Amino acid sequence: MSGAAERILDRLRGDIVSGHLRSGTHLKIDYLAARYDSSHMPIREALRLLEGEGLIVREPNRGARVRAVDPRSIATIFEVRISIESMLARRAAALAAPADIALLEDVQDAIEARSEAGDTEGAIALNRRFHNIIEDIADHADAAAIANRQCELLDSLWRVYGVDPSRLGGVNSDHRYIIQALRDRCPETAAILVTAHIIKGRMDLVRRMLEASAP
Amino acid sequence: MSGAAERILDRLRGDIVSGHLRSGTHLKIDYLAARYDSSHMPIREALRLLEGEGLIVREPNRGARVRAVDPRSIATIFEVRISIESMLARRAAALAAPADIALLEDVQDAIEARSEAGDTEGAIALNRRFHNIIEDIADHADAAAIANRQCELLDSLWRVYGVDPSRLGGVNSDHRYIIQALRDRCPETAAILVTAHIIKGRMDLVRRMLEASAP
DNA sequence: CAGTGGTCTAGACCACACG
DNA sequence: GTGTGGTCTAGACCACTGC
Numbered sequence: 001m002s003g004a005a006e007r008i009l010d011r012l013r014g015d016i017v018s019g020h021l022r023s024g025t026h027l028k029i030d031y032l033a034a035r036y037d038s039s040h041m042p043i044r045e046a047l048r049l050l051e052g053e054g055l056i057v058r059e060p061n062r063g064a065r066v067r068a069v070d071p072r073s074i075a076t077i078f079e080v081r082i083s084i085e086s087m088l089a090r091r092a093a094a095l096a097a098p099a100d101i102a103l104l105e106d107v108q109d110a111i112e113a114r115s116e117a118g119d120t121e122g123a124i125a126l127n128r129r130f131h132n133i134i135e136d137i138a139d140h141a142d143a144a145a146i147a148n149r150q151c152e153l154l155d156s157l158w159r160v161y162g163v164d165p166s167r168l169g170g171v172n173s174d175h176r177y178i179i180q181a182l183r184d185r186c187p188e189t190a191a192i193l194v195t196a197h198i199i200k201g202r203m204d205l206v207r208r209m210l211e212a213s214a215p
Numbered sequence: 216m217s218g219a220a221e222r223i224l225d226r227l228r229g230d231i232v233s234g235h236l237r238s239g240t241h242l243k244i245d246y247l248a249a250r251y252d253s254s255h256m257p258i259r260e261a262l263r264l265l266e267g268e269g270l271i272v273r274e275p276n277r278g279a280r281v282r283a284v285d286p287r288s289i290a291t292i293f294e295v296r297i298s299i300e301s302m303l304a305r306r307a308a309a310l311a312a313p314a315d316i317a318l319l320e321d322v323q324d325a326i327e328a329r330s331e332a333g334d335t336e337g338a339i340a341l342n343r344r345f346h347n348i349i350e351d352i353a354d355h356a357d358a359a360a361i362a363n364r365q366c367e368l369l370d371s372l373w374r375v376y377g378v379d380p381s382r383l384g385g386v387n388s389d390h391r392y393i394i395q396a397l398r399d400r401c402p403e404t405a406a407i408l409v410t411a412h413i414i415k416g417r418m419d420l421v422r423r424m425l426e427a428s429a430p
Numbered sequence: 431c432a433g434t435g436g437t438c439t440a441g442a443c444c445a446c447a448c449g
Numbered sequence: 450g451t452g453t454g455g456t457c458t459a460g461a462c463c464a465c466t467g468c
Binding site for chain 4: 003004005038039040041042045060061062
Binding site: 431432433434435436437438439440441442443444445446447448449 | 450451452453454455456457458459460461462463464465466467468
């Protein structure tokens with residue numbers, strides 16, 4: 001990969017979540033093409049992807065504007081994520097085989113090892129893998145694609161606002177309970193646990209954002 | 216609108232849901248460009264939209280193939296729709312104002328008038344409007360966009376397999392109960408009613424598909 | 431009417447898949 | 450290596466917005 005569109009995407013996303021481009025800013029195609037030294041098409045592609053992540057809004061014949069990255073709009077983005085991921089958890093609980101459970105436990109062991117070693121970055125990467133495995137078990141590529149589209153945005157936000165290390169303990173506890181719900185084949189339990197897990201992530205992220213804006 | 220991409224999209228979707236293009240068929244860009252007398256870009260655009268509707272699958276560097284339009288894959292598409300629309304119903308119940316309820320009742324009156332007059336086509340169009348109003352009340356454009364993306368596909372399927380007129384009575388009954396749940400501000404009730412409403416639509420559609428494939 | 435967004439053409443180019 | 454998908458350039462064109 002690593003085409004022009006992807007490069008533009010990363011730089012634009014960085015400029016938006018870091019606050020360098022204020023919310024409401026009109027993103028003009030010609031300006032962006034000149035700024036990033038490319039033609040129209042990669043710009044359109046990048047804007048399309050940013051719209052999918054919820055970072056900009058596009059109105060027909062009126063172009064793209066930067067969307068507010070505030071707790072309120074973040075909440076609506078999380079709501080989509082919760083709807084999809086709780087459904088995936090329900091499916092995963094119905095479909096999980098013993099080998100899937102064993103794989104999840106191995107990954108969770110690794111996450112906790114990294115946590116205790118203070119390797120937050122490594123723990124975050126494995127955490128992503130943990131949730132991808134559940135999506136694989138659920139065997140629903142369409143829904144997983146919708147859920148994952150927003151992870152790029154969330155990762156950017158965590159990168160800007162930082163992860164509170166005290167958060168890791170609760171995450172690991174949640175994961176163990178989720179694994180058990182999958183092993184016990186309890187779809188509703190798994191859905192509720194995953195929903196709570198995501199909501200707690202939202203609460204932590206919003207708290208970090210508020211702390212950063214009013215120090 | 217009415218650009219080349221949209222024209223290609225409609226023709227491709229028609230060829231797929233009507234069975235003219237069998238599931239698994241490899242859709243080659245050059246071939247489609249020649250067939251529809253256009254260049255690469257509108258083809259890519261149409262394929263991108265069809266992927267969003269769930270009618271084709273695309274693998275990196277391997278191109279697009281027609282996805283099976285059978286009851287099983289239809290079920291997974293409906294699952295996304297249920298996740299999103301039940302969430303929207305929950306929001307709508309919390310946000311609905313008296314004026315919103317009055318509008319819904321007006322539209323529902325019109326739907327029933329068309330139903331009794333035998334104007335199935337008109338009833339279907341107003342039915343779409345009914346659900347769009349609920350999405351507006353829910354005030355969540357992102358989620359509504361995801362839900363609506365699949366309506367084109369479902370409309371095409373209903374058009375091919377036909378609507379059983381006996382279905383209309385149940386639909387109208389469901390709508391009246393949904394309106395009441397919104398008026399009473401019962402989020403969970405509204406969510407359950409909408410979920411059941413969509414599931415019943417899926418069951419009716421699948422039955423029509425099975426009847427058509429084994430006459 | 432000017433500015434802008436959106437789409438399209440025609441063709442070049444690279445990466446990957448498959449034989 | 451050939452075919453194909455995917456991306457990109459450069460520029461033309463039309464539709465719509467808003468002065």
